[in-house]
Amino acid sequence: MLEPLFGSINRERVLLFLYSRDEGYAREIARFYKTDLSQIQKQLERLEIGNIIYSKIIGKTRVYSLNPRYPFLIELQSLLEKVLTFYPLDELEKLTHSRKRPRRKGKPL
Amino acid sequence: MSLGELAAYVCTHLHENDIHCVLTGGACVSIYTENRYESFDLDFIENMASKRKDIMNALSQIGFYEENRYFKHKDSKYFIEFPKGPLAVGQEPVREPNVIKFNTGQLILLSPTDSVKDRLAAYYHWDDKQCLDQAIMLAENHTIDIDEIQRWSEQEGKLSEFNFIKEKLLHKK
Numbered sequence: 001m002l003e004p005l006f007g008s009i010n011r012e013r014v015l016l017f018l019y020s021r022d023e024g025y026a027r028e029i030a031r032f033y034k035t036d037l038s039q040i041q042k043q044l045e046r047l048e049i050g051n052i053i054y055s056k057i058i059g060k061t062r063v064y065s066l067n068p069r070y071p072f073l074i075e076l077q078s079l080l081e082k083v084l085t086f087y088p089l090d091e092l093e094k095l096t097h098s099r100k101r102p103r104r105k106g107k108p109l
Numbered sequence: 110m111s112l113g114e115l116a117a118y119v120c121t122h123l124h125e126n127d128i129h130c131v132l133t134g135g136a137c138v139s140i141y142t143e144n145r146y147e148s149f150d151l152d153f154i155e156n157m158a159s160k161r162k163d164i165m166n167a168l169s170q171i172g173f174y175e176e177n178r179y180f181k182h183k184d185s186k187y188f189i190e191f192p193k194g195p196l197a198v199g200q201e202p203v204r205e206p207n208v209i210k211f212n213t214g215q216l217i218l219l220s221p222t223d224s225v226k227d228r229l230a231a232y233y234h235w236d237d238k239q240c241l242d243q244a245i246m247l248a249e250n251h252t253i254d255i256d257e258i259q260r261w262s263e264q265e266g267k268l269s270e271f272n273f274i275k276e277k278l279l280h281k282k
Contacts, residue, residue, distance in 0.1 A: 049178070050193045054235070068234035071197035 001083050010035060011043045012083075015066075018053060019080040020095045023065045032095075052076070113140045114213040115187055116151050119171070121214030123153070126167035130155045131196050131206045132218035133227060138243045140209070141221055142250050146243050150179075151189045154196045164191060198226040199234075199265045221251035225278070226261050232274075233267040241274065248278045255279065 002012045010033075017029045026044055030037040044064055047053045054067045066073060084092060110118070116132050123130055132140075135148035165175055173180040173189065180189040196203045198219075207220040219227055225247055231240035247253070255278060262271035 069199060069230050071195055071200055071202070074200065 001086055002079070008043060010039045011047065014040060014043045014047060014064075015052075015076070016080055016083060017095065018064060018066050019077060020084065021098060023063050025061045025063050110185070110213065112136060112144070112148065112151070112187055113209070113216065114211045115185060116140070116218070117209070117211035117216035118213035119151065119168070119189060120153070120216050122171055123164070123167055124215075124217075126163070126170075128155065128159050128164060128167055129157070130191070130217070131203065132216060133192075133196070133224075135243065137219045137224040138228065138247050140216075140218065141224060141247050142243075145250075146246055149187050151187055152192050153189065154192055154194045156194070156196060158194060198223050199230045199261065201261065201264065221247060222254045222257055225253050225258060229258070229262065229267075229271075229274075230265070233262070233265060233270055241277075245274075245277050249280055253278070 003009045006012050006015070013033050013035070014029055017024050017032060026041045027037060029044075030040040033040075044053065044055075048055060048064070051067055052070050053064050054069075055062045055064045057063075066077070070076070084095075087095070116136060120130065120132065130153040132151060133154050134150070134152035135146065136151045138146045139148040165180075168175075168180050168189070171182075172184070173182050175181075178190065182188075196206075203219065203223055205220060206217050206223070209216045209218065218224075225244045228240040228244035228247070231237040232244065255275070258278070259268070259271055259275070262268055
């Protein structure tokens with residue numbers, strides 16, 4: 001939806017994913033959108049250089065989030081929120097309803 | 110050349126090449142604390158973005174070369190980076206940077222108060238305790254506008270965090 005503005009569908013996807021889930025890593029985002037990992041990595045790198053997102057290492061994984069220090073964060077979030085209202089409901093649910101509660105190691109379900 | 114002298118030299122040279130930028134980040138703390146906190150990277154943020162090629166050309170005139178988005182010099186342990194703007198502390202633009210004259214040129218940098226805000230932004234939003242230490246160190250060396258920092262902290266939604274550290278910024282144990 002914002003591809004003409006952002007210049008890339010994958011950049012839009014990355015931003016929407018991080019906005020909806022608070023954080024994410026490259027493989028997770030690529031898997032969610034069934035797209036090429038390297039394309040997602042490229043957009044993550046560009047957005048990080050632009051200070052729009054930031055990353056931290058957790059274990060062996062680089063996890064990204066929207067940068068709370070980005071001066072246009074509130075405006076960007078408003079824009080992304082608006083985009084989500086145009087998302088098909090089933091897609092929206094998949095994006096926003098991921099399991100966040102803990103899962104004990106070894107639990108069968 | 111000290112970090113401050115180098116920063117002033119680079120800043121003046123860029124200015125002469127119509128590239129107007131302000132020093133931010135840990136290097137400001139280094140300068141204001143007379144190196145009690147030592148930084149090796151010079152983060153310059155441009156007022157209006159220039160083409161990367163123009164920055165590269167200007168810096169190559171004074172011996173810098175680009176490596177992985179950083180500019181290095183064979184005779185210096187310091188390196189230069191140009192983080193993407195705009196020049197801001199948290200959600201607010203920086204309107205009144207400070208100017209310090211060195212024998213190598215004129216350096217435009219964040220004021221002590223804005224520099225404390227810049228460090229506190231990292232502490233507030235990224236939970237970076239080292240940046241809190243830098244803010245306290247800077248506040249020990251310079252007069253800062255604590256009311257302005259309180260107003261800004263509230264604007265950032267971090268008033269309770271500010272109240273927790275206010276005494277430290279005022280050097281009260």
